Amino acid sequence: MTPSPRRGRPTQVDIARRAGVSQATVSLVISGGAVSDQVAEPTRQAVLAAAAELGYTANVAARRLRGKRNNLLGIYTFEPVFPVDQRDFYYPFLVGVEEATAALGYDLLLFSSVTSAADRSIYAGGVNRLRIADGCVLLGRNVRRDELAALVREDFPFVFLGRRELPDADISYVAADYVAATSAMVTTLAGHGHERILYLRATDDTEPTRDREAGYRQGLVAAGLAVDESLIQALADPAELTAEHLEHWIARYGVTAVLVEPTEDTRLTTALDEIAAAARIRFPQDCSIALLGDPPSWTPDRRDWTRFSLPRVEMGREAARMLIELLEDRRTAPERVSLPCTFVPGDSIGPARAGRPS
Incomplete structure (x- = not known):
């Protein structure tokens, strides 16, 4: 089920209010490790339950990150199997995203699933599974537009690989022309x-x-x-x-x-x-x-x-660049880019055969 509309990501203050504890207690629980053992087990469970209800994703890498970002980008496909086979149509997109992500100093997280295309969902269990990343590149033909709209309502940063439109929202995308x-x-x-x-x-x-x-x-x-x-x-x-x-x-x-x-x-x-x-x-x-x-x-x-x-590799690179610009506040409005395709002459066209009926 798609979560109810809300603006922005839930914070530790929101969790503290829901669980009836202090923000310091929430910080101890979310930080994990030995320090979380200082919190009584019933209190710790209450904090974790409140975090799950609000859709807060505790990032295990947060201790090494600057500010509110963790320099971690995600890539998610609406197809049932992630494109890791070099023969797969989507594989070059992944190559481009990975190349640009590494060059710009970010790590890349692949979101995969064992469910079928019909069941595949960003909001498995009602929670945005992509939140562990700062933002995400999305791709795939079998798009769930209700989930794109939910990401927009949450202000979750994403760029789609391919032109995709929503009736009441503008989204960033990189498309082939x-x-x-x-x-x-x-x-x-x-x-x-x-x-x-x-x-x-x-x-x-x-x-x-x-x-x-x-x-x-x-x-x-x-x-x-x-x-x-x-x-x-x-x-x-x-x-x-x-x-x-x-x-x-x-x-x-x-x-x-x-x-x-x-x-x-x-x-x-x-x-x-x-x-x-x-x-x-x-x-x-x-x-x-x-x-x-x-x-x-x-x-x-x-x-x-x-x-x-x-230009699938180039499209992947451009999508990663656009996403990082959104995350680093160098771009506040959605960006839409269409890249030219390349003609491949092949051997299956030739002169029109004479004598066809008009």
Whole structure:
């Protein structure tokens, strides 16, 4: 359950009032170690219970810290497994955060969980688990926006990796510029003579999907092509993409090129590999295809699909920098940064095939 709205973090004074003891007693208990043994056990338990009720996280490293900060940043993912595998889509973000955190003199704490994506929560047990850190970098596709809103109400510092919006609050984020990258991809295809370009979008209406669609529309207009709503199709799971789908779109709509949102795993690229292996549709001879983002880490043994690549390491570095500026009061308002993507030519686009119906 999300805690009731409150401003700021609970203090030792708040705990003292709740437990009916002095602030000095609270300080002895929270400090831990031998000094806490000076406090009677019933009193110590009352202080700890009050701290838990208020959502106060005792930082075991506090004795070595300056002021109210402990020079400890957190990184939390809304995905069920933390990205520590180098093949994972999210792993380069982690690398960038870690590099910047170390360079700027902070330690990094990874918040992980063994629960499923549906159960994964910052507020496990009703308490903000991130409070042990000064602030946190958040990432992941399966975002719980109610928890982002709760963090804002608490004034807990965080930066999101990716553009995320809340209806009644502004948050800091570092995003990939999907709008410009998708628009440029459309322009590239138009330069190859493609006029019937299908955009295969995800069904969920997230900010990255909306940005890609905005870029698709902008690219068509810039290329002097009409926006045909029938060429914007949704597919719930890219793993379900088949040769039959492509044959249908080619025959019915005259499609000569397809733009598709990749998944963070191998589902899409596996489906495309299977289509190519069946030899019913050849890329790019029969249809050009480009990915609007990164597939899992590319290796030379895999098909080099035309795509644009996100600056994931740089995004991680920038998110850590922004968070530290918020913590050190060098920035008081939310900051929003969009970084350019890199075009990867690959081998899956080519000239439009003549003779397609218009």
